[in-house]
Amino acid sequence: MNFYIMTLFPEMVMDGLGTSIIGRASKNGLLNIEAVNIRDYAFNKHQSVDDYPYGGGAGMLMQAEPVYQCYQALRERIGKTPRVVYLSPQGKTFHQEMAEEFAREEELVFLCGHYEGIDERVLEEIVTDYVSIGDYVVTGGELPAMIMVDAISRLVPGVLHNDVSAEFESFQGHLLEYPQYSRPEIWHDKRVPEVLLSGHHAHIEKWRREQSVIRTAKNRPDLLEQADLTEKERKLAEEILEGQYGKKPE
Numbered sequence: 001m002n003f004y005i006m007t008l009f010p011e012m013v014m015d016g017l018g019t020s021i022i023g024r025a026s027k028n029g030l031l032n033i034e035a036v037n038i039r040d041y042a043f044n045k046h047q048s049v050d051d052y053p054y055g056g057g058a059g060m061l062m063q064a065e066p067v068y069q070c071y072q073a074l075r076e077r078i079g080k081t082p083r084v085v086y087l088s089p090q091g092k093t094f095h096q097e098m099a100e101e102f103a104r105e106e107e108l109v110f111l112c113g114h115y116e117g118i119d120e121r122v123l124e125e126i127v128t129d130y131v132s133i134g135d136y137v138v139t140g141g142e143l144p145a146m147i148m149v150d151a152i153s154r155l156v157p158g159v160l161h162n163d164v165s166a167e168f169e170s171f172q173g174h175l176l177e178y179p180q181y182s183r184p185e186i187w188h189d190k191r192v193p194e195v196l197l198s199g200h201h202a203h204i205e206k207w208r209r210e211q212s213v214i215r216t217a218k219n220r221p222d223l224l225e226q227a228d229l230t231e232k233e234r235k236l237a238e239e240i241l242e243g244q245y246g247k248k249p250e
């Protein structure tokens with residue numbers, strides 16, 4: 001899969017995505033991640049890319065033309081009109097299903113804003129998707145783009161060594177993942193739940209599913225609305241929501 005990140009800070013993006021699992025997948029040719037410097041397309045001799053906003057107000061705005069020229073050069077290189085994601089606090093909030101949908105693309109272009117953002121006119125011409133990483137404002141689109149590239153990349157076949165580990169994770173089926181334990185069996189007087197040592201796969205699966213329901217009801221009850229639960233599981237979730245679960249009888 002090919003990722004192109006239009007940014008004023010290419011080294012920030014490449015440093016962040018060049019290590020660990022994503023870095024290894026790039027070296028192995030499963031991913032191609034390129035940061036494209038918008039400043040290379042500045043049309044003035046100082047290579048400045050920002051200016052004051054019309055109408056006044058604090059801060060500077062990235063100008064339309066360098067962003068547009070950068071995009072045009074990229075589009076020519078890719079050989080087709082790509083999907084362009086503008087990272088913006090005003091976009092739709094990123095979530096796992098979105099990551100799954102983006103992972104089906106062959107190439108994705110990310111546009112990172114900085115300062116007070118980007119001249120609206122170029123956004124209207126080139127952007128296909130507006131995506132936010134949450135209801136807060138960060139200084140630039142680079143970290144949000146890195147988060148998206150990471151979340152999408154790990155869904156590309158072969159990027160995670162054990163492909164199964166991407167299958168049973170939080171948000172699959174609108175549930176959070178069950179708690180996990182590794183050696184030793186006892187740590188700080190806390191024992192690994194007995195069922196996990198039993199070797200009985202059906203029992204383990206049943207326990208994990210129940211734990212997922214409990215955890216989701218406790219931490220993210222909003223997800224449950226869309227979760228496909230059995231009647232028994234729905235009842236368990238309701239008990240948690242009502243605060244009854246685990247309470248000792250009076």
Ligand code: SAM
Nearest residue numbers: 087088089113116117132133137138140141144
């Ligand atoms: N003035 C803009 C507004 O109020 O909508 C915020 C500009 S922000 C300081 C600069 C850049 O950071 C944005 O253009 C965007 O690319 C990125 N950014 C900031 N917060 C973000 C978020 N929550 N999700 C995605 N991108 C974000």
